[in-house]
Amino acid sequence: MARFDRYVLSQLMVLFGFFALVLISVYWVNRAVVLFDRLIADGHSAGVFLEFTALSLPNVIRMVLPMASFASAVYVTNRLSSESELTVVQASGFSPWRLARPVLVFGLIVAVMMSVLTHFLVPKSLEQLRLREAEISGSVSARLLREGTFLHPTRGVTFYIRDITPEGELRDVFLSDRRQPGRVVTYTAENAFLLRDSVGSKLVMQSGLAQTLNVAKETLSTTNFTDLTYDISGLITADSQPRRKIQFVPTLELLTDTAAVAEAANDTIGETLEEANSRFQQPILAVVAALIGYSALMIGSYSRFGVGRQIVFAIFMLVVIKLAESAVTGPVRDNAALWPLIYLPSLIGLAISGLLLRRASGPFKPGKSLPPSMAEGAA
Numbered sequence: 001m002a003r004f005d006r007y008v009l010s011q012l013m014v015l016f017g018f019f020a021l022v023l024i025s026v027y028w029v030n031r032a033v034v035l036f037d038r039l040i041a042d043g044h045s046a047g048v049f050l051e052f053t054a055l056s057l058p059n060v061i062r063m064v065l066p067m068a069s070f071a072s073a074v075y076v077t078n079r080l081s082s083e084s085e086l087t088v089v090q091a092s093g094f095s096p097w098r099l100a101r102p103v104l105v106f107g108l109i110v111a112v113m114m115s116v117l118t119h120f121l122v123p124k125s126l127e128q129l130r131l132r133e134a135e136i137s138g139s140v141s142a143r144l145l146r147e148g149t150f151l152h153p154t155r156g157v158t159f160y161i162r163d164i165t166p167e168g169e170l171r172d173v174f175l176s177d178r179r180q181p182g183r184v185v186t187y188t189a190e191n192a193f194l195l196r197d198s199v200g201s202k203l204v205m206q207s208g209l210a211q212t213l214n215v216a217k218e219t220l221s222t223t224n225f226t227d228l229t230y231d232i233s234g235l236i237t238a239d240s241q242p243r244r245k246i247q248f249v250p251t252l253e254l255l256t257d258t259a260a261v262a263e264a265a266n267d268t269i270g271e272t273l274e275e276a277n278s279r280f281q282q283p284i285l286a287v288v289a290a291l292i293g294y295s296a297l298m299i300g301s302y303s304r305f306g307v308g309r310q311i312v313f314a315i316f317m318l319v320v321i322k323l324a325e326s327a328v329t330g331p332v333r334d335n336a337a338l339w340p341l342i343y344l345p346s347l348i349g350l351a352i353s354g355l356l357l358r359r360a361s362g363p364f365k366p367g368k369s370l371p372p373s374m375a376e377g378a379a
Contacts, residue, residue, distance in 0.1 A: 078307055
């Protein structure tokens with residue numbers, strides 16, 4: 001690459017890293033707040049919280065990389081234009097098409113990063129996240145250890161704890177078991193403890209009352225107890241293995257064994273093909289975003305007020321592309337034969353970039369104002 005190309009590419013990569021870091025931080029904080037409230041409040045450790053946030057990070061990065069590539073292309077192009085660097089290189093014979101080469105290389109580098117994420121890291125991280133969520137949902141702390149809330153860990157069972165001490169003692173426990181037809185057993189205890197042994201988990205209640213209601217005979221028997229052990233293993237058994245989801249399946253399997261994957265995931269063939277081709281489409285959008293950010297700023301004439309209108313126009317073009325992406329998703333999911341439509345937004349973006357660069361490469365027209373330095377030179 002020419003020295004100027006390497007210079008522009010280095011500027012793009014530096015700004016790309018900055019914008020990506022900022023956007024990832026914003027998305028990660030929003031995600032972390034939700035996870036913190038859900039996990040820490042349920043009694044899980046900080047290690048579990050960090051594990052969940054780390055597993056959700058690849059998907060966050062996938063979402064923000066195209067935006068970061070667009071922002072860096074706009075910023076660098078605007079800075080080169082405001083400091084007259086673009087004017088100098090264009091005066092030396094570089095056309096807008098030629099100046100787009102480092103931007104294209106930059107977009108391809110980002111596309112490679114996106115491909116690694118969409119084809120490998122994101123499916124693996126989402127699958128592992130789903131498995132860990134299934135494990136957490138079946139744990140004792142997630143199912144039972146919540147203060148001041150009537151819980152229903154399984155059908156026919158109601159559990160309540162008024163307070164949990166820092167030592168792990170449960171205060172004022174209520175447990176209603178209605179799983180046997182015609183029989184309701186209610187346990188109340190002043191305090192209790194959760195214990196785990198090789199067989200399973202046990203709830204040890206102290207200083208309480210057991211009431212057994214026989215619905216058919218309409219009789220109620222009560223028993224006072226000092227200590228009572230209740231097997232709660234059946235209440236906290238993890239849910240059955242979750243069905244396979246197409247978001248977790250490798251891309252090659254989605255393309256070569258589409259029908260079997262769709263059946264296993266209980267999705268349509270169109271949804272499966274849409275997922276597979278979107279993994280190729282998203283990296284291309286990173287290239288399109290960078291090219292649109294560059295080409296939109298190249299069409300504007302010099303203005304002492306800057307390139308605000310061109311930036312707004314570039315953002316509007318991205319919105320158009322995202323609308324096109326949303327518009328083609330439904331038809332592809334309904335009809336698998338329409339899967340090539342997935343790439344239509346990228347084709348639209350490349351066509352827009354080409355038209356903008358063609359306009360920027362056109363001859364100077366009367367009425368188009370020049371920068372003051374060029375105007376003085378022409379005089």
